[in-house]
Amino acid sequence: MIKILNDAEFQLVKDLIYNLSGLDFNHKNKLRLEYKLKERMQQLGYATFNEYYSFLNKRSTSSDIEIKELLDLLTVNETSFFRNKSHFKALNEHVLPEVIESNSGSFMVNPPLSIWSAGCSTGQEPYSILISSLEHKSFINSGMSLQIYATDISQTSIEIAKDGIYPAKRLHNMPLNILKKYFIEKNGKIEILQEYRKKVKYMYLNLKKGPFPRNLDIIFCRNVMIYFDDNMRKSVIEKLHRSLKSGGYLFIGHSESLSNFSDLFEFKICSGGIVYKKIGV
Ligand SMILES: C[S@@+](CC[C@H](N)C(=O)[O-])C[C@H]1O[C@@H](n2cnc3c(N)ncnc32)[C@H](O)[C@@H]1O
Incomplete structure (x- = not known):
């Protein structure tokens, strides 16, 4: 021993x-x-x-x-589909309509809607973001393309995410119409359809080292920074700030806070969920 x-x-x-x-x-x-x-x-x-x-x-x-x-x-890889419902309500009711409108008025030609799930674990978070976006009226009407990046330090989790196969019980609270449209049942498990699976770009990315993507509309970095100390958290938050477009949004876990970063992010409560809007360019 x-x-x-x-x-x-x-x-x-x-x-x-x-x-x-x-x-x-x-x-x-x-x-x-x-x-x-x-x-x-x-x-x-x-x-x-x-x-x-x-x-x-x-x-x-x-x-x-x-x-x-x-x-x-x-790593601790706990996650679930539509984790923290109020975040997805805020995404649907406030954040997506706002960033889609601001992209439509942008001087860039046809900018895509760009979203990053940083610390995506086994994929439930990026697939929930994908489904929310694809089902969103403003997104459908905009004719915009969608880029979803999903990264993690755990290669095992990334492989599970890429396969997109989950035990059926993990999807028990998913609305039936969404389940039928995006998933198929295979050998007692539920698999996200390939046409949707391939819309998420999975990559290995260590938040200590980067590289951090740029020009993003929305970042989800939830329940990841709880495993970091104050110095690492500060460094990651500053880099996430740089990764966002002006006016972009950051979602963090509901037990986390950006109260020490009020110069970088404006705190907002939307539809009962807390979101952070980038200040500055
Ligand atoms: C608890 S899970 C959160 C998953 C998802 N964001 C959610 O809220 O459901 C935390 C994830 O952060 C990842 N992680 C931890 N440290 C990281 C680092 N330095 N760089 C990238 N990912 C990291 C872990 O591998 C794990 O998959």
């Missing part, structure tokens, strides 16, 4: 993970880190933490691959 990390070892691995991903492990989630590390070391046959840590620090192709695997294992 591999021993639990001592304080010095915990500090080393915590710093390594933070520098690579911004994920912040502290005394509260130390046990989770230890458990995942032990499991991974056992899988790979490392007997001591020092051996594994030296390997991770080698900066070789194989250690880079292992670092990606380890970060993937350390």
